[in-house]
Amino acid sequence: MIRYFFSSRARPAYRFSVMLLIAVGGCLMQRAALSEDAASEPAKYLGVVTCSGSTCHGAPHPLVDSKVNQNEFITWHRDDAHAKAYRVLLEEKGQRIAHNLGLDNAATASECLNCHANNAPEAQRGKRFQIADGVSCETCHGPASKWLGTHVTGEASRADNLKVGMYPTEEPAARAKLCLACHLGAENKFATHRIMGAGHPRLSFELDTFTVLQPAHFRTDADYRSRKRVASHVETWAVGQSAAAARTLELFISQKGQGAGGLPEFAFFDCHACHHPLTELRWAPRASAGLPPGVPHFNDANLLMLIYLMRATDAQLADELHAGLLALHKASLESADAARTAARSVQATLGKIDSKIRGHAFTADETRGILTSIVRGGRDGEYRDYAAAEQAVMGAHALVDSLPASGGDAAKTAQLNAQIKTLYAVLKDENAYQPARFSAEMKTFEAALQ
Ligand code: HEC
Ligand code: HEC
Ligand code: HEC
Ligand code: HEC
Structure with missing residues (x-):
């Protein structure tokens, strides 16, 4: 895969953005989802639908007077390859690879789902979890069941959220670990030469380039910098x-x-x-x-x-x-x-x-x-x-x-x-x-x- 050599690295949005800082508010609580949380159980993945409400992360346009864009879902759904990571398994190119490997169906094979979706254990799937969401918000940001409530009301700090399952995506070492699990491999997932031989594209990854290439759904403005470290x-x-x-x-x-x-x-x-x-x-x-x-x-x-x-x-x-x-x-x-x-x-x-x-x-x-x-x-x-x-x-x-x-x-x-x-x-x-x-x-x- 070499197409990123043509997509000249998009200028990170933070170079241009000067945003008004007004506290987040008005996001509706997803009560159905919240009731799934039980302290003793492992945190659950609640599904993209839980994040994508129009007053949460599914606003049609970035909201200038909010801390975060709030249209992250639209950016992901419309522009981000991760949103179609599951769908490619259903398409001809995915099915052909599976067929060459003697697998029944790429879209049900864990050999493929482990990298092309959030293939979480059954016990961690909430009521509205969909495997078809592909590489979803919670695949990167962590299972939401234990932080969604306070996240929505704005009561919790970043540190509080991290303690209950949110993932530190801003830290380069943690981000590298997250991305490399799929873009290079991990104990439970690996694109072997057999998978390559069956027609899978060669994997190639560089953390900074791929961070820039992923369509930005966040802006590292002054407010962001007051909450998180921005690594060079x-x-x-x-x-x-x-x-x-x-x-x-x-x-x-x-x-x-x-x-x-x-x-x-x-x-x-x-x-x-x-x-x-x-x-x-x-x-x-x-x-x-x-x-x-x-x-x-x-x-x-x-x-x-x-x-x-x-x-x-x-x-x-x-x-x-x-x-x-x-x-x-x-x-x-x-x-x-x-x-x-x-x-x-x-x-x-x-x-x-x-x-x-x-x-x-x-x-x-x-x-x-x-x-x-x-x-x-x-x-x-x-x-x-x-x-x-x-x-x-x-x-x-x-x-x-x-x-x-x-x-x-x-x-x-x-x-x-x-x-x-x-x-x-x-x-x-x-x-x-x-x-x-x-x-x-x-x-x-x-x-x-x-
Ligand atoms: C170790 C993780 C990993 C595994 C296992 C894996 N893939 Fe992939 N796959 C990726 C990544 C990452 C890309 C994107 C490569 C890039 O563009 O840099 C990709 C790309 C693809 C593409 C091309 C997508 C496009 O938009 O053109 C297809 C098709 C595909 N994979 C199918 C499969 C199938 C079928 C399986 C199971 C046999 C599988 N993959 C297993 C990580 C994986
Ligand atoms: C492939 C991984 C990945 C996926 C998928 C993903 N994100 Fe992100 N997200 C990141 C990274 C990396 C950052 C930047 C680092 C940070 O701010 O933690 C980020 C930043 C954010 C921020 C900015 C937070 C702030 O402090 O200003 C929000 C909000 C967000 N993501 C929401 C979402 C939502 C909602 C979805 C799904 C629609 C989603 N993300 C999907 C990786 C991902
Ligand atoms: C759960 C697995 C998974 C994780 C975690 C993941 N990715 Fe991906 N990523 C994929 C797959 C699969 C594709 C290919 C999707 C397709 O083309 O259908 C992909 C595609 C991409 C692409 C598009 C590549 C191209 O050739 O156009 C970029 C950029 C990218 N990922 C960046 C990242 C970054 C940055 C992170 C970490 C913050 C990350 N990814 C984390 C699985 C993952
Ligand atoms: C040590 C030598 C060797 C290395 C290294 C190697 N391959 Fe192969 N590859 C082979 C052989 C041998 C075949 C089988 C050729 C055949 O069946 O005609 C093959 C087959 C393939 C095929 C299928 C070709 C076809 O015509 O159907 C692909 C695609 C492929 N390799 C990709 C890769 C990728 C990507 C890498 C690096 C991650 C890689 N190979 C590394 C030796 C190698």
Whole structure:
């Protein structure tokens, strides 16, 4: 899936909004739903219909005099891919994948529902819960039965709501965990190579880019900032990389790392190493992989981003991660056990890196340093894999977007954005990706950064 390379990152609404701040009011209580709550029971998912009343989150237009837009339902329903995540399972493309896998019906198979809907246990489904809601409000914001009442009357604070099941979507690490569960995988859900082979699109995710791409149903104005922390693009990107790398290794070490017939699970490897035309020879040595030609290799895109991030901020940890990655690639040629052992050692390094990144207020100098470092990796031909090139461009975009906020100059930013557009164009067709051309464009980017 590459269409986000064309959808130029929509400007986040908070850059423009100056809103009047008047306390929320007038939202009708959903009494039927409230009566489902019992303190001893697990919190229940009440269904989108519970949120979408016209005086709640289903107003036809954003309400300027309210704390929140109140038309979140309309934005989600009309523009957000999550609202149709269940529906695609009923459509031809969903049914064809299921058919190829020998499943009766994609829309009833938990292999699909776990990511394409809120496939909550029966006991947590309220009376108005609908699986057909797809990736619904409560899939992200948490089951509402224990907070809906005080949420509607406005008596509860954010902290109160979080205690009873609302999810901290504003915190980058928590958000990364939430999104990655479906956009990468989790213990109970994973898009295996069999699912890919049946026709599922390749998954690709970068937390900051996808946050910007999801049609915004919230505005980070002054009132928002008085209630919640707004993480910068660079922090969101960095935390997202760390979480994605950690999740990949965790899944790789688990049973999910095993494919059929003693082979490793191919979904952890670079797709294009195996899937590219034989007439276009492209192998070349890569310092961060250290592998000979003719072997599949672990998809290390997130790890590469973290190596270049740390190069700019903590050279020792960058070297440690680099050594760990080389060992992982080497071990993956030996045996599954050796690969798992090497992956565990990389996990330990990632733990140290994560504690440096989380909540870190990246300065403008640091941001520029990281951007330069990421771009140099591209110039040096380290992003030969399409997945790494894709991460580098999404990352560079997030970093450039962070610069004005931390004191960069506008003309420079426009020049950098133009170069980012060119890089997206180089990545337009993953099947025609030319690593050499990408490196050349990264070199031009480096010159623009001077
Ligand atoms: C690990 C989570 C996960 C699992 C499991 C999963 N999907 Fe998906 N699926 C996604 C995500 C995420 C996307 C969107 C990819 C993107 O655009 O980046 C997607 C996209 C799709 C699309 C393309 C949607 C479109 O609008 O073009 C179809 C069709 C699809 N999935 C069907 C299935 C079917 C059928 C199954 C079960 C066999 C399944 N998926 C299992 C996460 C998953
Ligand atoms: C894919 C995940 C996802 C889905 C689905 C989703 N949201 Fe959100 N929502 C977010 C994120 C991320 C934010 C921004 C972080 C924050 O403010 O907590 C947000 C913010 C909000 C806010 C802003 C709150 C404020 O403090 O100003 C409201 C209100 C909201 N969502 C309501 C809804 C409603 C109603 C639905 C369903 C119609 C919905 N959301 C669906 C992820 C989601
Ligand atoms: C329960 C699973 C789930 C969760 C959680 C989830 N997503 Fe998704 N997301 C999907 C699926 C499935 C699709 C594809 C839907 C389709 O195209 O039919 C998707 C699509 C998207 C798209 C559109 C991609 C494209 O190719 O156009 C964006 C952007 C996105 N998600 C962002 C996010 C963000 C940001 C978060 C976390 C705040 C998040 N998602 C959380 C399952 C999920
Ligand atoms: C180690 C090599 C290898 C890797 C890595 C690999 N694949 Fe495959 N893939 C194969 C083989 C072998 C087949 C089966 C080809 C056949 O049946 O003709 C296949 C089949 C497929 C097919 C079906 C092709 C068809 O013509 O029907 C798709 C789609 C696919 N893979 C996607 C992916 C994606 C996406 C990734 C990365 C997440 C990936 N593959 C990683 C080797 C690989």
